[in-house]
Amino acid sequence: MNVAEAGGVMPARLDTDRLVFAALATLVLGLLLVFVAQPLLVVFGKSFDAGTGGPALANFSAAFGAPRFWIAVRNSLAVSVTVTVLSVVAGYLFAFTLARFQVPFKGLLRTIIAMPIVAPSLVLGLGIIFLLGRNGVVNRVFGLDLSIYGFWGIVVADALYCLPQVVLVLTATLAQMDARPYEAATVLGAGGWKAFTSVTLPASRFGLISAALLAFTITITDFGTAMVVGGDYAVLATEIYKQVSGQMNFGLGAVIAIVLMVPAAIAFAVGRHLSGRQVAAVTDRAVRLAPVTPGRAGWVLYALVVLLAAAMLAVTATVLVGSFVKLWPYNFTPTLRHYALDIPGGFDSLGNSAKVALATSILGTTVALTAALLGEKWKHPVNRAIHALALMPAAVPGMVLGLAYVFAFNNPANPFGFLYGTLAIIVACNICHYHAQGYLTAVTALRQVSGTFDEASATLGASFLQTLRWVLWPILWPAAASIAAFFFMRSMVTLSAVIFLVTPATTLAPVAVLQLEDAGNTSQAAALSVCIIASVLAALGLSRALLNRVERHLRRAQRESG
Amino acid sequence: MFLALKGIRKSYGDSVAVDDVDLDVNEGEFVCILGPSGCGKTTLLRILAGLVLPDAGTILQDGRDLTRVPARHRGFGIVFQSYSLFPNLTAAQNIGYGMRVRRMAPARIRTRVEELLALIGLPGSGGKHPDELSGGEQQRVALARAIAVDPTLLLLDEPLSALDAQVRIALRHEVRALQQRLRIPTLMVTHDQDEAMEMADRIVCMNRGRIEQVGTPRQLYDTPATPFVAGFVGSINFLSRALAQRLAPDIANRPGARFAVRPEALRLAHPEDRAGVIAGTVTAQCFLGGVLRVTVTVHDEALVAVAPPDSPWLAGMPVSVSLPGGSALAFDDERR
Numbered sequence: 001m002n003v004a005e006a007g008g009v010m011p012a013r014l015d016t017d018r019l020v021f022a023a024l025a026t027l028v029l030g031l032l033l034v035f036v037a038q039p040l041l042v043v044f045g046k047s048f049d050a051g052t053g054g055p056a057l058a059n060f061s062a063a064f065g066a067p068r069f070w071i072a073v074r075n076s077l078a079v080s081v082t083v084t085v086l087s088v089v090a091g092y093l094f095a096f097t098l099a100r101f102q103v104p105f106k107g108l109l110r111t112i113i114a115m116p117i118v119a120p121s122l123v124l125g126l127g128i129i130f131l132l133g134r135n136g137v138v139n140r141v142f143g144l145d146l147s148i149y150g151f152w153g154i155v156v157a158d159a160l161y162c163l164p165q166v167v168l169v170l171t172a173t174l175a176q177m178d179a180r181p182y183e184a185a186t187v188l189g190a191g192g193w194k195a196f197t198s199v200t201l202p203a204s205r206f207g208l209i210s211a212a213l214l215a216f217t218i219t220i221t222d223f224g225t226a227m228v229v230g231g232d233y234a235v236l237a238t239e240i241y242k243q244v245s246g247q248m249n250f251g252l253g254a255v256i257a258i259v260l261m262v263p264a265a266i267a268f269a270v271g272r273h274l275s276g277r278q279v280a281a282v283t284d285r286a287v288r289l290a291p292v293t294p295g296r297a298g299w300v301l302y303a304l305v306v307l308l309a310a311a312m313l314a315v316t317a318t319v320l321v322g323s324f325v326k327l328w329p330y331n332f333t334p335t336l337r338h339y340a341l342d343i344p345g346g347f348d349s350l351g352n353s354a355k356v357a358l359a360t361s362i363l364g365t366t367v368a369l370t371a372a373l374l375g376e377k378w379k380h381p382v383n384r385a386i387h388a389l390a391l392m393p394a395a396v397p398g399m400v401l402g403l404a405y406v407f408a409f410n411n412p413a414n415p416f417g418f419l420y421g422t423l424a425i426i427v428a429c430n431i432c433h434y435h436a437q438g439y440l441t442a443v444t445a446l447r448q449v450s451g452t453f454d455e456a457s458a459t460l461g462a463s464f465l466q467t468l469r470w471v472l473w474p475i476l477w478p479a480a481a482s483i484a485a486f487f488f489m490r491s492m493v494t495l496s497a498v499i500f501l502v503t504p505a506t507t508l509a510p511v512a513v514l515q516l517e518d519a520g521n522t523s524q525a526a527a528l529s530v531c532i533i534a535s536v537l538a539a540l541g542l543s544r545a546l547l548n549r550v551e552r553h554l555r556r557a558q559r560e561s562g
Numbered sequence: 563m564f565l566a567l568k569g570i571r572k573s574y575g576d577s578v579a580v581d582d583v584d585l586d587v588n589e590g591e592f593v594c595i596l597g598p599s600g601c602g603k604t605t606l607l608r609i610l611a612g613l614v615l616p617d618a619g620t621i622l623q624d625g626r627d628l629t630r631v632p633a634r635h636r637g638f639g640i641v642f643q644s645y646s647l648f649p650n651l652t653a654a655q656n657i658g659y660g661m662r663v664r665r666m667a668p669a670r671i672r673t674r675v676e677e678l679l680a681l682i683g684l685p686g687s688g689g690k691h692p693d694e695l696s697g698g699e700q701q702r703v704a705l706a707r708a709i710a711v712d713p714t715l716l717l718l719d720e721p722l723s724a725l726d727a728q729v730r731i732a733l734r735h736e737v738r739a740l741q742q743r744l745r746i747p748t749l750m751v752t753h754d755q756d757e758a759m760e761m762a763d764r765i766v767c768m769n770r771g772r773i774e775q776v777g778t779p780r781q782l783y784d785t786p787a788t789p790f791v792a793g794f795v796g797s798i799n800f801l802s803r804a805l806a807q808r809l810a811p812d813i814a815n816r817p818g819a820r821f822a823v824r825p826e827a828l829r830l831a832h833p834e835d836r837a838g839v840i841a842g843t844v845t846a847q848c849f850l851g852g853v854l855r856v857t858v859t860v861h862d863e864a865l866v867a868v869a870p871p872d873s874p875w876l877a878g879m880p881v882s883v884s885l886p887g888g889s890a891l892a893f894d895d896e897r898r
């Protein structure tokens with residue numbers, strides 16, 4: 001091999017890497033400006049636009065002067081605080097018991113508790129109606145006339161809906177916990193309860209705060225549950241919808257949207273701050289806490305956990321059963337007739353949802369990965385703007401985002417206005433809605449890949465694109481696959497943002513569920529919900545199988561060529 | 563002269579990592595940059611590799627200005643402390659990576675990879691992934707990957723630090739032998755003075771971003787330019803002026819200087835054996851295999867000396883200390 005060919009002394013070429021980075025940054029920044037920054041600016045502008053040329057704060061004074069508004073604020077806070085307390089206590093009980101004790105059926109219990117993740121939030125509302133509603137099993141069997149609609153309906157449904165995500169956060173916290181202080185406390189004579197209150201509980205405080213913020217944000221911004229089981233109990237999320245969809249009062253809707261952003265933004269900021277501290281608290285010397293055989297107290301905790309899982313199973317399984325019987329709860333003859341979905345947009349809505357979810361999954365993963373790659377691999381000041389815009393949607397509730405999209409794109413003056421009323425705008429909105437989580441996952445995955453790989457590759461003469469193709473992508477694709485699965489799952493079940501963007505031609509499955517339920521057709525609503533859940537599970541199963549095959553294939557190909 | 567660095571400077575915020583460094587590397591030469599952690603040696607290597615842009619200064623290779631040429635156009639080979647083999651590729655694919663980037667024919671890549679695998683003593687291991695290789699094997703593969711594309715300069719960033727002691731010593735010889743065979747100019751960064759002494763043609767001793775001294779291992783050991791070099795390369799006893807005057811009267815009269823003496827330059831004897839030497843007391847002794855390290859206290863000053871391993875010195879014994887060659891070191895400045 002001669003030296004010139006081997007690149008010993010190469011002539012200085014135009015640096016293509018810088019061109020590639022600049023082009024990618026322009027593209028990503030452009031997308032973020034059009035689909036994140038623009039709608040949010042417009043919704044802010046709208047809140048100051050009373051439409052009559054009146055004073056700029058007319059919308060605010062109108063909203064703050066209306067008793068209805070303050071009732072919604074009070075109700076939202078009451079529901080959110082109650083759900084936060086319930087779900088964090090229950091979630092900690094669950095996570096702690098499974099992490100600390102050697103108890104049977106851990107996998108099964110985790111699966112049951114995780115079920116709401118693959119379903120739209122209103123499915124739990126449906127389950128609660130089947131069980132405790134006016135024509136629910138409980139009222140029917142015991143001949144009672146309990147009404148679950150309102151505060152308690154929302155609380156129970158949202159607490160169950162938050163539970164899997166709270167459990168996820170707390171399980172991660174407990175898994176990172178260092179066994180050594182616990183052992184030290186035991187050696188010093190601390191008993192189980194004393195060790196728990198002096199070591200375990202303080203060590204999990206960051207996790208508890210994160211989980212509480214998560215539950216609070218989910219609840220205060222959740223729309224589906226409140227629509228289904230809220231009855232006349234007005235909360236902020238439903239109030240936006242009623243102001244905008246029912247009364248065409250856009251300015252007032254925008255004001256409520258801004259108000260709704262405050263707790264979400266605070267929760268997001270505190271959460272980001274805490275996650276930094278949490279990581280710093282973990283050292284590589286920590287010893288994993290091993291589960292122990294439970295004593296009497298342990299078994300009591302376990303019994304509570306089983307009870308919790310039973311409640312979750314009852315609510316979700318009821319929806320499944322309810323969709324297969326003639327007339328819940330009067331006639332339990334099995335039937336498939338609710339699956340005919342012979343209503344306008346029945347199966348079409350499912351098809352639309354699948355299309356949207358697939359497109360969101362592919363495009364969203366591409367954008368999130370590209371933004372993360374730019375931030376981590378290209379040292380340039382413009383990355384700060386990309387980073388801020390990439391994270392911003394995390395602080396924006398879905399209802400607010402949907403409204404922002406309506407204001408921004410349902411406007412003939414907007415050059416992107418042609419997207420309004422298409423599935424494409426829904427895809428864009430979904431990508432925006434879930435981009436922050438996808439982006440953060442990508443950043444974390446990239447940071448786990450040692451930077452010396454890029455450096456080694458670059459000194460061997462590779463361009464950024466070659467390094468990406470031959471080194472980074474083969475290491476990163478499992479993370480990319482999990483980001484894609486996340487985008488798909490969320491897009492299939494989301495309701496809050498897209499409720500403002502669907503048209504009769506572009507309706508989505510969760511929206512159709514809501515409409516069916518609203519029309520009193522609870523059984524068909526349940527059937528469509530089951531279809532959504534089945535699609536999500538099928539897609540997850542399919543992608544898992546596909547990934548396994550690809551991985552096996554890659555390994556084999558590598559061995560053969562090696 | 564093959565490579566020349568002139569006035570290289572780099573700071574991160576307020577801290578200066580590399581402060582006005584000039585350095586030459588000749589054809590076929592093995593140069594070690596030696597210094598404690600945080601002395602700026604790794605930053606200097608990364609600037610040379612093109613992974614870090616210097617704030618000031620120029621890098622010339624055969625008269626061509628490399629300062630702003632991106633890493634991938636420099637044609638250097640680099641080996642990292644952490645091996646940094648691509649985990650998704652086999653050993654053979656790792657070694658062939660640079661050739662693949664240069665779009666060489668697969669058949670030629672295969673032949674060259676086989677040659678290199680034989681060269682590093684791992685024939686037949688080409689199909690293994692990095693996680694199936696030991697640390698020493700991974701570092702050999704990383705070395706083969708770096709030299710596969712005939713680099714004009716080989717950069718080694720603490721390549722042996724992550725390895726076990728025995729593997730480390732074996733690889734010192736291998737790397738040095740390979741470098742001499744291929745005659746690739748090489749720059750290695752290390753904090754290990756033994757490694758630098760054993761492998762380098764020339765050592766560049768760095769401290770706080772500056773070069774303290776450049777020279778052959780022997781020059782650095784015998785005539786250290788600064789107290790820092792004296793203390794970092796080999797062990798040393800710093801002496802008070804009073805003690806230096808008694809041990810080596812001829813050099814101790816220099817004004818404003820610091821004095822030092824290597825342990826092996828001191829001779830220990832029983833007090834009754836010779837007259838006219840300094841009396842002291844053995845305070846500690848430590849058996850190190852080939853030698854006995856003896857700590858002697860003279861007028862409240864502790865001196866370390868070495869003696870044959872079968873010497874009779876025990877703590878508390880009286881001893882006389884002399885400096886037969888008069889080979890004390892004197893430094894002009896007061897820096898340590």
